[in-house]
Structure formats: structure tokens, C-alpha cells
Amino acid sequence: MSIPGTPLLSTLDTLFNPTSVAIVGASEDRDRLSGRPQRYLMEAGFKGVIYPVNPNRSTVQGLPACRRVAQLPATPDLALIVVPVASARQAVIDCANRGIRSIYLLTGGFAESGEEGRALQGEIGEIARAHGIRLLGPNCLGAFNAHSRFFGAFGTSLERGFPAAGPVAIASQSGAYGQHLAYLLHRRGVGMSYFMSTGNELDVELSECIEWLAVQPQVGVILAYAEGVRDGARLARALEAARLVRKPVVFYKVGASVAGSQAAASHTAAMAGTDEIYDGVFRQFGVHRARSIEEQLDIAYACARSRPLRGGRLGIVSVSGGGGVQMADSAEAHGLLVPALSPPVQAELRAIIPMGSHANPVDTTGQVVNKPQLLAETLQVVADAGECDALAVFLGTVPLTSAGDAPLREAIRQGTERFRTDGAVAVSMVADEPSIRAAEAQGCLVYEDPARAVRALGALNGFARAFAAERSPSAAMPIPTGVGDRALSEVEAKALLRSAGLTTLPEVLARSADEAVRAASEFAAPVAMKVVSPQILHKTEIGGVLLGVSGDSAVRDGYMTLNARAARAHPDLELDGILVSPMAPRGVEVILGAVYDPTFGPVVMLGFGGVTAELFRDTAFRAAPLDEAEALRMIEETHVWRMLQGWRGAPPGDVPALVRAVCAVSRLALGLGEALESIDINPLLVLEEAKGAVALDALVHLAAGLPVSFSPVMGGDFNPSSVWEGRAEQAKLRVG
Amino acid sequence: MSIPGTPLLSTLDTLFNPTSVAIVGASEDRDRLSGRPQRYLMEAGFKGVIYPVNPNRSTVQGLPACRRVAQLPATPDLALIVVPVASARQAVIDCANRGIRSIYLLTGGFAESGEEGRALQGEIGEIARAHGIRLLGPNCLGAFNAHSRFFGAFGTSLERGFPAAGPVAIASQSGAYGQHLAYLLHRRGVGMSYFMSTGNELDVELSECIEWLAVQPQVGVILAYAEGVRDGARLARALEAARLVRKPVVFYKVGASVAGSQAAASHTAAMAGTDEIYDGVFRQFGVHRARSIEEQLDIAYACARSRPLRGGRLGIVSVSGGGGVQMADSAEAHGLLVPALSPPVQAELRAIIPMGSHANPVDTTGQVVNKPQLLAETLQVVADAGECDALAVFLGTVPLTSAGDAPLREAIRQGTERFRTDGAVAVSMVADEPSIRAAEAQGCLVYEDPARAVRALGALNGFARAFAAERSPSAAMPIPTGVGDRALSEVEAKALLRSAGLTTLPEVLARSADEAVRAASEFAAPVAMKVVSPQILHKTEIGGVLLGVSGDSAVRDGYMTLNARAARAHPDLELDGILVSPMAPRGVEVILGAVYDPTFGPVVMLGFGGVTAELFRDTAFRAAPLDEAEALRMIEETHVWRMLQGWRGAPPGDVPALVRAVCAVSRLALGLGEALESIDINPLLVLEEAKGAVALDALVHLAAGLPVSFSPVMGGDFNPSSVWEGRAEQAKLRVG
Numbered sequence A, B: 001m002s003i004p005g006t007p008l009l010s011t012l013d014t015l016f017n018p019t020s021v022a023i024v025g026a027s028e029d030r031d032r033l034s035g036r037p038q039r040y041l042m043e044a045g046f047k048g049v050i051y052p053v054n055p056n057r058s059t060v061q062g063l064p065a066c067r068r069v070a071q072l073p074a075t076p077d078l079a080l081i082v083v084p085v086a087s088a089r090q091a092v093i094d095c096a097n098r099g100i101r102s103i104y105l106l107t108g109g110f111a112e113s114g115e116e117g118r119a120l121q122g123e124i125g126e127i128a129r130a131h132g133i134r135l136l137g138p139n140c141l142g143a144f145n146a147h148s149r150f151f152g153a154f155g156t157s158l159e160r161g162f163p164a165a166g167p168v169a170i171a172s173q174s175g176a177y178g179q180h181l182a183y184l185l186h187r188r189g190v191g192m193s194y195f196m197s198t199g200n201e202l203d204v205e206l207s208e209c210i211e212w213l214a215v216q217p218q219v220g221v222i223l224a225y226a227e228g229v230r231d232g233a234r235l236a237r238a239l240e241a242a243r244l245v246r247k248p249v250v251f252y253k254v255g256a257s258v259a260g261s262q263a264a265a266s267h268t269a270a271m272a273g274t275d276e277i278y279d280g281v282f283r284q285f286g287v288h289r290a291r292s293i294e295e296q297l298d299i300a301y302a303c304a305r306s307r308p309l310r311g312g313r314l315g316i317v318s319v320s321g322g323g324g325v326q327m328a329d330s331a332e333a334h335g336l337l338v339p340a341l342s343p344p345v346q347a348e349l350r351a352i353i354p355m356g357s358h359a360n361p362v363d364t365t366g367q368v369v370n371k372p373q374l375l376a377e378t379l380q381v382v383a384d385a386g387e388c389d390a391l392a393v394f395l396g397t398v399p400l401t402s403a404g405d406a407p408l409r410e411a412i413r414q415g416t417e418r419f420r421t422d423g424a425v426a427v428s429m430v431a432d433e434p435s436i437r438a439a440e441a442q443g444c445l446v447y448e449d450p451a452r453a454v455r456a457l458g459a460l461n462g463f464a465r466a467f468a469a470e471r472s473p474s475a476a477m478p479i480p481t482g483v484g485d486r487a488l489s490e491v492e493a494k495a496l497l498r499s500a501g502l503t504t505l506p507e508v509l510a511r512s513a514d515e516a517v518r519a520a521s522e523f524a525a526p527v528a529m530k531v532v533s534p535q536i537l538h539k540t541e542i543g544g545v546l547l548g549v550s551g552d553s554a555v556r557d558g559y560m561t562l563n564a565r566a567a568r569a570h571p572d573l574e575l576d577g578i579l580v581s582p583m584a585p586r587g588v589e590v591i592l593g594a595v596y597d598p599t600f601g602p603v604v605m606l607g608f609g610g611v612t613a614e615l616f617r618d619t620a621f622r623a624a625p626l627d628e629a630e631a632l633r634m635i636e637e638t639h640v641w642r643m644l645q646g647w648r649g650a651p652p653g654d655v656p657a658l659v660r661a662v663c664a665v666s667r668l669a670l671g672l673g674e675a676l677e678s679i680d681i682n683p684l685l686v687l688e689e690a691k692g693a694v695a696l697d698a699l700v701h702l703a704a705g706l707p708v709s710f711s712p713v714m715g716g717d718f719n720p721s722s723v724w725e726g727r728a729e730q731a732k733l734r735v736g
Helices: A012-016 A036-044 A085-097 A115-130 A156-160 A175-187 A206-214 A232-244 A258-267 A275-284 A293-305 A321-333 A343-352 A372-384 A406-415 A433-441 A450-468 A490-499 A513-523 A552-569 A612-616 A628-637 A640-644 A655-675 A727-733 B012-016 B036-044 B085-097 B115-131 B156-160 B175-187 B206-214 B232-244 B258-267 B275-284 B293-305 B321-333 B343-352 B372-384 B406-415 B433-441 B450-468 B490-499 B513-523 B552-569 B612-616 B628-637 B640-644 B655-675 B727-733
Strands: A020-024 A049-053 A078-081 A102-105 A134-136 A142-145 A150-153 A165-172 A192-197 A221-226 A249-253 A314-318 A390-396 A424-429 A445-447 A486-488 A508-510 A527-532 A545-549 A577-582 A588-597 A601-608 A619-623 A676-686 A693-695 A698-702 B020-024 B049-053 B078-081 B102-105 B134-136 B142-145 B150-153 B165-172 B192-197 B221-226 B249-253 B314-318 B390-396 B424-429 B445-447 B486-488 B508-510 B527-532 B545-549 B577-582 B588-597 B601-608 B619-623 B676-686 B693-695 B698-702
Touching: A012 A102, A012 A134, A012 A142, A012 A206, A020 A036, A020 A085, A036 A049, A036 A150, A078 A085, A085 A102, A085 A115, A115 A134, A156 A175, A165 A175, A165 A206, A165 A293, A175 A192, A175 A221, A175 A293, A175 B321, A175 B390, A192 A206, A206 A221, A206 A232, A221 A293, A232 A249, A232 A275, A232 A619, A249 A275, A249 A293, A275 A619, A275 A628, A293 A445, A293 A450, A293 B450, A314 A321, A314 A372, A321 A390, A321 A450, A321 B175, A343 A372, A372 A390, A372 A406, A390 A450, A390 B175, A406 A433, A424 A433, A424 A450, A433 A445, A445 A450, A450 B293, A486 A490, A490 A527, A490 A655, A490 A676, A490 A698, A508 A513, A513 A527, A513 A552, A513 A577, A527 A552, A545 A552, A552 A577, A588 A640, A588 A655, A601 A628, A601 A640, A601 A655, A619 A628, A628 A640, A628 A655, A640 A655, A655 A676, A655 A693, B012 B102, B012 B134, B012 B142, B012 B206, B020 B036, B020 B085, B036 B049, B036 B150, B078 B085, B085 B102, B085 B115, B115 B134, B156 B175, B165 B175, B165 B206, B165 B293, B175 B192, B175 B221, B175 B293, B206 B221, B206 B232, B221 B293, B232 B249, B232 B275, B232 B619, B249 B275, B249 B293, B275 B619, B275 B628, B293 B445, B293 B450, B314 B321, B314 B372, B321 B390, B321 B450, B343 B372, B372 B390, B372 B406, B390 B450, B406 B433, B424 B433, B424 B450, B433 B445, B445 B450, B486 B490, B490 B527, B490 B655, B490 B676, B490 B698, B508 B513, B513 B527, B513 B552, B513 B577, B527 B552, B545 B552, B552 B577, B588 B640, B588 B655, B601 B628, B601 B640, B601 B655, B619 B628, B628 B640, B628 B655, B640 B655, B655 B676, B655 B693
Parallel strands: A020 A049, A020 A078, A078 A102, A102 A134, A165 A192, A165 A221, A221 A249, A314 A390, A390 A424, A424 A445, B020 B049, B020 B078, B078 B102, B102 B134, B165 B192, B165 B221, B221 B249, B314 B390, B390 B424, B424 B445
Antiparallel strands: A142 A150, A142 A192, A486 A698, A508 A577, A527 A545, A527 A577, A588 A601, A588 A676, A601 A619, A676 A693, A676 A698, B142 B150, B142 B192, B486 B698, B508 B577, B527 B545, B527 B577, B588 B601, B588 B676, B601 B619, B676 B693, B676 B698
16 A cells, blocks of 8 residues: 555665664574675675664674664664564654654565454555655565665575676566575676665565666666566556656566466455556556566566667677577567668678578578688678678587687677677577676677577667657646536537547437438438437447448437437337437447556557457557657557558558547546546447548447536548449349 | 489398397598597497498407498498598498498588489499388487487587487487477486487488387387478377377477478478478477477476376466466466366465465465475475366465475475375476476476476377377278369369269259249248359359349349350350359358479368368468367367367257368368369358268369269259258348
């Protein structure tokens, strides 16, 4: 539970970079959880002052100790509380009274363990808030900073040595996960900056940590782990802060599966947004979503040692044909292109390695084992041709041969010397640890598995693209809010959409058969007729739609038929009338909508039309607001994109119109804010290029109603005759 | 290129299990490629006789050598030829003349290097065939058998020690890949049986190796690597042979991407089938398709140490909440269920670990570090409840703590003792090598990454399901073949489909407006009208279909309209007539078809109807023949399955009728054989349960025409009135 109300006064600076630390409940036993933080601080060489507090001892682990917090000789920046849960409340009060304004509450047994713990946690939250205390935890493993040698944590990973200083920061809701990751980074030789485990997030939440890490000069890449965040807008702000300063965020968000999300919910009290929405938000802010520890680690490693790519063209040089093919397969799966090298470059390569392959992947064949210089020359030609933005080199097990890897490594160094100034080089090889470290020292990323090497390069490309995006998110549409709780009728919903800038067909709400006939004759063509009633939300289910109705008597019949069907379905019906409109022209049907997500607030959704979006989950989500570039990326994520390119001989669709429609819904959703429950435009018909996009049907649910005024006869702003050719014939063709 | 004509006489037994080996071109230099096979054979302790052949030496590496093959004191089982390419042809002739019937041609510079090499390879093939020689290669790394210590190979991986004897066999087109994999297995402590690299596959192909390996008692799991096979039917036979003896095949087929497949094609001369068809065939025969070396290795490791699962229910026990959630997420991605444990089991767990989570994933919390017995008890309850078929245990970095991993390992051993007799246990932990080996020794699979652990269990479940399938593939439909080359008209195509057992609507080919009117009145309802002409294959493109035509004058108009449109599109038209049929009832539209694939022969395809199948690639492929169970699995692989369950309130569809239709197309495709070019039933309409499936339109292309006789007026065998309700209204609703 986050603490509502005024923002807490202190920043996170003191919390994560204290110069003096009291350890409340410090134990003499260096192996107990309550003894380890002091041991780590001392072993790691923390330069600040350490004040152990222990009611029964005058020294702890060789340092002078106070019996009570009140007796501390000075007010420390931070208190680490490691007392049992029963004493935790008093310890926090003691700290508050002593003027301490930063606390890590490492103790467990709070909200994660049931109602009683939840209540206790709430009380502590009140105390912290009243005293302006920033509090990490409870039920967390603490935090550390490998640069300052401040290790205010207990984690098994530190038992195997302290991490070297470096650019990688970890912010994890799960302490166990975070330390696991920290250890694997350590083992892989990747240096760290900050580690922070947020536990139950009584006060400090993951999002705030990410936002704070984004502006720390020692941080180059942020690894985040969450089972769900409470405040999606805060997360979005944090991710955007990182994006703006070009710091990659690699996020492992678990709970994607049903069993997983149940477990996540039972593990924390987080109210998780749906997984698809997380996916959309991660894409929106250029976050790489990892699906395993290994993936998060691989990409952290790449980010720590290499820059985002300048483009997505991958050159592949392999000492065996198979290695090259494997890498090419992986490249496609991770969004990289493997362009054929130009004929002159291929000719140069042919002169160096006549027996090899020269297009890309380039296969030097195994002869480089005997003549490493061939590899140097090959790489130089590929690297300096300017046709690739990253290089992937496959050496396989060749480094294990008696010839060794040193000559090959030297060849790679030579061959990529100029390229490495702004290009990334990933080497896939099976080699001994010293060889790997030597290759890294000369500027290469080293992965054993070729698919993992390419995946990391793909991530570097993804970051580059996300960092390059300039944003101009649309403002919220100003909407006067009122009170209420209802679904708008189709007529009202369309009026609202039009006020947001969307286009609809002209339509007339007929209240008699005569009015319907008059309207139809005005439209001078076959018409669509639909029942309109607040009680009938899904018209097709009761047969409440007639399409292609032509001629006065048919329109009159239609009017009667629809009234009869509506009455049969809902005997106590309030029928607003029958909506008459021209038949829609041809186009690509999409679903465009918005929902108010409990985590992320107003969220926009775009998907393939018909049953397909739902069945195939072919949808893209984004948190509002978004701009046109982001709307375009949403479209590109779905198969709608290919349909709009002119699928199977159909004319290309009006992509800019769809982009504008997405932005309009975003503005509307943002303007509605908490009053929004859901908007469903199904279908939105995207017409041919330059002809627009038309909302054919719309359903709007409001949590709180709006005083929107509706005219009884709604004039749509779209003139279908401009795109109408052979409509009558079409209607006939499509009968049945 | 494979050698056409009569099968070669010798089996692969001698080729891969020789008792005496001549090395033609053996070098005194033990590190040269031509020196290494002899060194390996000697170092590994090969028990057979080794005959070095070297024109310039009387001893090679300490063994007496012959100057010429002709001088060999006895005829060896096998000759390893390691001479330069220029001498290769003569060496093969020498071996043939000496009576040698098994050869590894390790030399490169043949088909892979251009036209000249291709010709030379062809000549050698002729020589081998003429003498009944089985030949591995050329351009390969040879083969070995770790059980018999026969190492007829040169591979850098052997430089790091010989693999221990064990169940894993490798059959790889790429020698570099195969040895890479062999080394990684060796490093992971997984024992091997056979290794074989097939290179240019002049004679022995990968499929034959797989088939042979399937029946070798020393082989428990087969790892295959290919860039494409030439004879798909042969591959299918080999995979089925492995499936029948319950030996898992883990196949890494590369070339899925465009760049990858181009590289693959330039690396070997293989004519690769499309990747989707490989996918379908792998599923058909229960093969696990790996997408990286790492995946292939992980699953080989699991297969070498564990049995296929008895079911797909996964129990997860974790020492941290995060680990459990990660594993649950992975389980869903790999086809495993994570069922909630029953209330009594949860109650038992609550008694042991009150603070943990008890549903599944089970979270013991970190207290097991101090009390490992809790882990033993937890595991015992979960394992022995009989509610799971596999267990995944997450220990994270806990084994690195000072308490060590031994107590936890002992707890796992105790807790899973009964379970392990027929259940698999995978442990995810970060631990030192000796700890990992110790955990393996007590029967656990050990993976560092939790996602990889679960993926491997998912694969074990996949094998179990595939092995359990009983096959009764349908026979080919007997079809008299003729000569020709043409597309059948819709009328002819439907007649052919009916003869194969598919259902069509009744229809009349009208040759005059009067005939059309008469036909329509017979069907007593709105009708569909379509042009029929061999020149018009895609009727809708020229407006050649009218639906829902009702009333004599409309039918007459329709007849005229269609004739006019056809004439406009093709001025020199041969119009067979206008096909008149009742309107189709409602149903789920699917695409069902078959093609003749150059690799796999007749292949059946099923997909979602409309544009969706192609756009989303929502299709399933299988090589014909297939049986009903396999047809059902095809349906389940696509979203058609969910549609047929009654998507969004629609009535469930007639799955058995679709299964029969798939089998009918399979029989027909198989019967047509090479005469088949393609069959497209688009759409096949699957009706409500027990009401059948109807081919509404069909396109059949034959490579060689068939003397099928067609009656001028085709009577369909499906009576739509049985499912027809409110057709007129429907037609009206669907106009436009």
C-alpha cells in the first residue's frame, strides 16, 4: 500500500547514498541475517560511519555499539532495521524520535503474511509519513552501491564476493531475484552500481527507484524486476525519464501466465495490470522486456559494454556455414536485417576467401584456423564497407584447438578496429574463461550461444530506435465531467467521438417508418438500419441490424422488423429509434478502443477487426497520451499494418487517418480520465489512401456520465459518395 | 546429389562400427587434419586394426604403414580418405579395387566449392555405386562411436578429451556444428554414443543415419542438425522409426529466415522445403524442434537423464516467490499445466510452511535455508499427492550460502524419492560444478536458469504425447493417372473431391438463363451463382459470383450479368456455364488444401478461413498420409480449434467432419502423387455439430491430368435444408 496524501519530503539520495548508518538489531553473529549487513559494510570497506545498536552489547563485531537508538552519538543518515517483527514498530518510532529520516526495514512478517501483518505495516507507514521518513521495505533485502562500497543488504550473493563497480543497476521487488541477478552479473564480470530491493513497497516503490536511477551518473543500464506495479502512470514516467537520458531499461515482469499471476498476487499485494498492457507500455517507452533471467543478464551485459546500435543491419562472419545460418535465423527473430553485401564488397571477399560464402552471412570456412589473417581481412572488408551497423562473428569451438584463440582474437581486433568506434561486435565462441575476458577487454561482446549473441544485438538496436523517438504526446481533450454511471447509446457515443475529432457516417435517428423512408431517400442508396436503445448494447445478437436495405417498402418493412425484434428481446424496451445511414464503402476493419486500467489509467487499444483481434490477440496497447509516431508503431505491431499496405491486391489504406483516429481516442480517453470505463469503436473502417477512416459503430461506457448535448438528428461529417463506386452492385455481391 | 537407381548393398553397420580402418593419406604430423584421425583412434584406445597408408613412409605415428592401398595386408572394414582433393578420385578407385566397401571421404573441395568440384563428386559417386561402396561425405568430419572408442573423425572438440560413453547420438550435416555440440555435451557431463557428420551427402544422408541410429541399442536420444534434406519422405520414415521405438529426436533445422535459407542453400546444395512444412512434419513425428544450440543441448541433457513425462502437470516448489512465478510463466509457454493443488494437499502444506504459498507454485520462503527439513517435507507432500507429473524446484543462489547446498540436496533427495521412480525432477540453482554433479547423481536434472529447466520438462512432455500416439494412416486413394497439365474447373474439381469423400452443395451447371431459373426454383430459395470456365480461376476478381439471388427475374438477370462480366474479363472466353446452387448455411470457414512439395511430396494444409490464414500464417502442415488423430492435432494447432468450440456464443462446429475432410484430402493427395500440383478448398464450411462440412469452392491444379469423367449436371450430396433456418432472413441481413 502506498501512502496517500502529500509527497514525502526527503529524496532518495540519502536513502541510497548514506554517509552514516545505524544497524538497529545488529547481531554479533556475522552469519545471521541480522549480522550480515554490518559484516558486509565492514568487509567491503564502506567509508562512512557504522553504528551498531544492540540492547545487550557494548560492542558488535568489534565496533562500539549503543544499547538504544536514542543513545546514538550522532544522527545517522540511515537506519537498517533488522529486529524481529514484534519489535519493528518500536524500532521505527525510536528512529523517528532520534531524527533519522531514512530507513531500510529488512524485517519480514508484514503485509505478505496476512491481515495482522498488513495492519502493522499500515501503522508503521503512518509513523513514517508523519515524520517525513523515506522507508525501503519492509520484507526486503536492502540496497547497495558498489561504487561507494555501501552494502546495506543481506543477500546470499554477497557471500561470494562483492560486485565490482560498473554501470549496471538493479531495482527489484523481489530481493531473492535481485541478488540472484547480482550474483550472475558478478560471475560474468559485469560491474554494478546500485542494487535495491523494494519488498512490500510501503513507501519507496520500484518506479521511483527507476526514476532516481535514471539520473545517477554511475548508472548506465537499469535492470528491473516486478510482479506488478500499483501506479502505472508513475512507472511510465520513470521509464520515460530513463529513455530521455538514453539509459536502457531491461525489465523482467513476471506473472504473464495464469498460474504465474496468481502466484504473483499471493506473493505481493500488487494489483497487476493485464500482461498485454504491460507489453504495450514497455514498447511505448523503449523497454526491453526479458522473458528469463538469462535474457535479462545477456542484455545487461551488452548494454554495459556497448552502445545502442546506429541501425539494424547485421553483418555475420562465421568460420562455418552452420554458424552463419543460425545467426541469420536469429537475426530475423530479433528485428535485425541481414542485408546482402554489395557486389563490390562481395568481390573483395571472394579475393580473400575464394572457397567461402560472400553475400552475408559470410563464411570464411575453417581455413582461418590455419590462416587467421584471412579472418582479419574478411572482417575489415565487411566492417569498413559501411553496409552494416553491427557485426556478429561465429568462432564455434575453434578457440579450443591447439592453435588457440589468441591469433583469432588478434584478427578480430585488427579487423574491427575502425568499426568498433561506433559499431558493436559480438563474438560467439566456446572458449576458456581467460580467453573470453581477453576478447572482452579488446572491445567485443562474447556469448557462447550464437542465438543469444544475436538477441543481445537485437536489443541494442531496439534501444537505439526507442531513444531516437521524439515525443509530442497529445493533450487531453477538455471534457466537462458530471456524475452518472451508464452506457451511451450509439448516437450519443458517436457524437462524443465526433467531438473528439473522429469521423462517422451521416445518419438519421428515425422515430417512425416515415422518417426512416425519408432519411433513406435522402441518402439515395441502399442504407443500413440499426436499433438504438440504451438497453441493447450488442445489436447484432438480437438481429438489430439490417444492411443494404433499398427502396421505400423495404425500408418501411425494415423499420417494422427491427422494432419487432427489439420488442421481442426486451419487452419493456425504451427504443430511441432506428438509425438510418448510408451503407459503408469498402475498407479495412479495425477495432479501436480505450479502457481505464486500474494500474495504468487510460489505455488505448488497436486491433484487427472482426473476431480476429480477440481470437489471435492481435492487439496493441499504449498508455495515453501518445503521439502520432507512437500511434504508427501501434499499427505496425499488428497485422493491420500489412492489411493497410494493400493486402492481396486491395488498395492501400489511409494510414494517416488511422493514426489520427488513434490519437483522437487517446485524447478523449485522457480527457475522460477516471470517468472512462471503456470506448469500443468496432469497426473503425479505414478507407483507401487519403479517404479517411470512419467509425461505423461505437460503444462507450462511462463510470461517471457526461453532460454532452446531443441533437436528435445527428449529421455525420463524412460524405460516402466520394469513395462510393458501384455501391449497389457491391451490396448485391455481398448479399448472403 | 544422391545416387539414383538401385539401393547400395552394404548397410551402415560396417560404416559406423568398423573393426579395421585404413587411413589413406595418413600424416605423421599429429596436429594436421590428415594426422588427427589416427592420433584420435590411438589415443582413445580403438580396439580394431589401424592401417596408415602413406606413399612416402613405412611408419606413421609409430604404426607400420603401407605405401599404397593395394599393398594393405588385409581388406579393412573402412577407409578414411584424407588425401588432397586432387588425389581423392584415385584414392576411392584404389579402395574399391582393394575390396573396401565403406569409406569416409573427409576431403573437401567438391560440390560445395563449385562446378568442377560438383563434377568430380559425381564421378566418385559413380565409382562408389558401381562397387557397392557406402560413402560418408565428402567434405565431412567423419564419425565416431564413444562406446567402441572408434574415433574416425577430426574435430576440434576432441582436442579437449574424448566423450564419455552414453545415450546421446549426433547426426549432423554440418561437421562444425556437430563437433561443437559434441564438445558442449562433453563439458556438461552427458555421455555420447555415435557422432556422424554427413557433409555433402553424396551417398549416406542424414535421414538414413537417423533411421539407423533409431535401432542401435546404445542410442537413447538423437540430435539432428540440417540445413535441408532432399528426400522428405525418407526423413519422415526415419523420424517415425525413432518415434516407434520411443527415442526422442531433437532437431535443429536452420534456414528459417530468408538470409538464413540463402546461406544454407549456398552452403550445401540441398533443396530445402519451406520452413512451415518442416515445422508440420516435426510435429507430426513428435520431433522437438530446437531453435538454438543451447536449446538442443538442454533437451538432450534432459532426455539422456530422464524419461518422457507421464503427463503434463507441473508442480513447482520454490524457495522464493519470484522463482515460482518465473517457472509458472515458462510452464504455460512450454505446454505444461500448473494445476492448483487440491485443498487437502494445500492444508498439509500450510501445516509445514505457514508463511509460504500453497496452491502451486508452492513458495517455501527462505526459511528452508535454516531448516532444510521443511523443503523435504514440502516436496514429499507435493510429490506424493499424485497431482503432478513433473516437479520443478527453484533454489536460486541459496546453494552458494555458507550453509551450502548439501542439506538442500539431501532434502530434495528425500522429498522426491518415491516420485522419481517415474516422475522427472528439475532443479534450478546457481551452484558450483561439484554440487551440480552431485544433484545429478541423485537423479535430478539441474539447470541454472529456471526458464530453461521448465522448457526441458515441457519437451519431455511433448515426447511422451508423441510416443503415445497410435497411427493408422489412411491409404492413398486409387486414381488412374493420365497425361496432361491443367487446372480443373470448379465443377470438375468438386467432382474429384466428392469422389474422395468430401461433401459439396448440390449444384446445377446452367447453360442458359432458362436452365438457371429452373435450377433455382428446384432449390426453392435464394441461390448462389458463379461463372465456370477454365480461363477464370479466381472468380471473385472479375465479379463472377452472385450470392443470395432470389426470384426468377433476378436469377435471369444474374445469368446475363455474369456472362457479361466474364466476357468483359476474357473476350475469347470458353464459358462452361453458370453454376447454380443453394446458399450455404452458417458455419466456420476454413481453408483445406494440399500441395506437392519438392522435398516432402504430397503435403496437406489446414488453416483459418478468409484472409486470416495467410496474413497470420495460422496454418498447419502435415505430410500425407495422416490419420484422424493427426488431423485432429492439425486442427488443434490452429485457431480453427477455438472457433469450432463455439466462439463468442456461436454453436460448436462439427470437428469429426473436419477431421474426415482432412483425411480425405490426404488420401486424395497421396493418390494423385506427382500428378498433384495443388488442391485448394476455400472455403470449406464446417457446420454445426453432427451436420458435416461442405466444400463451397475448390481449385485443383494437376501436373498431369486425370481421366476423371464428369456428368454435365453435378448433384451434390449435401442437403442444406437440414441445417437451413431462416435462410432468407440471413441473406437479407448479410447483404452489403
